[in-house]
Amino acid sequence: MTPRFELLVFDWDGTLMDSAAAIAESLQAACAELGVAVPGDRQARYVIGLGLMDALAHVVPDLAPAQYPRLLELYRRHFLLRDRGTTLFPGAAEMIRELRDRGFMLAVATGKSRRGLDRALEETGLAGCFDTTRCADEGFSKPHPGMLQAVMDTLATAPGATVMIGDTTHDLEMADAAGVAAVAVTYGAHEAAALSARRPLALLDDLQGLREWLLLRQ
Numbered sequence: 001m002t003p004r005f006e007l008l009v010f011d012w013d014g015t016l017m018d019s020a021a022a023i024a025e026s027l028q029a030a031c032a033e034l035g036v037a038v039p040g041d042r043q044a045r046y047v048i049g050l051g052l053m054d055a056l057a058h059v060v061p062d063l064a065p066a067q068y069p070r071l072l073e074l075y076r077r078h079f080l081l082r083d084r085g086t087t088l089f090p091g092a093a094e095m096i097r098e099l100r101d102r103g104f105m106l107a108v109a110t111g112k113s114r115r116g117l118d119r120a121l122e123e124t125g126l127a128g129c130f131d132t133t134r135c136a137d138e139g140f141s142k143p144h145p146g147m148l149q150a151v152m153d154t155l156a157t158a159p160g161a162t163v164m165i166g167d168t169t170h171d172l173e174m175a176d177a178a179g180v181a182a183v184a185v186t187y188g189a190h191e192a193a194a195l196s197a198r199r200p201l202a203l204l205d206d207l208q209g210l211r212e213w214l215l216l217r218q
Contacts, residue, residue, distance in 0.1 A: 011166035014188025030074035051141030143173030
């Protein structure tokens with residue numbers, strides 16, 4: 001049977017916003033400036049979607065916690081410089097508005113900070129398109145199910161009526177922990193093989209394919 005959903009929960013970076021490269025490069029630049037080991041591209045992209053503190057613990061496990069604030073400061077500075085050039089993936093805004101017009105409830109669950117997500121929503125013109133949003137600095141980070149649970153509680157929606165859409169294994173693990181179906185997109189931060197190993201409901205290679213798949217699930 002074709003699954004039907006009421007609530008679509010989107011990751012932000014690498015799913016709707018073409019920002020994975022900017023995040024990875026900013027993390028690498030911050031590590032270089034601080035004089036610690038610079039993560040490779042795969043390692044830097046792996047932590048996309050995690051909260052910043054969890055990301056740093058993975059990328060620089062030997063860094064003293066006392067140095068975290070400095071590394072975070074450097075990361076934010078480098079990211080703000082690169083973030084000015086990031087945009088939504090072509091067609092993302094139109095897809096979100098079409099899904100909303102079709103009657104879906106829409107939400108965001110992201111590793112971004114609240115300040116960062118609010119800025120991105122305003123700059124992209126999508127601030128009024130989502131019924132609720134949840135950020136990593138408001139509770140548990142992915143892959144803990146807390147963000148999804150908070151979204152579903154806010155919108156009084158059952159796990160069986162909810163689907164998580166993301167570009168990382170963290171998104172898929174979070175969905176699994178929350179008892180929610182998941183869809184993976186391969187054009188973001190994590191490689192298709194890693195995503196496929198998590199057995200998402202669908203593995204989609206482009207935004208048009210995602211749009212068509214979601215429109216059939218109402």
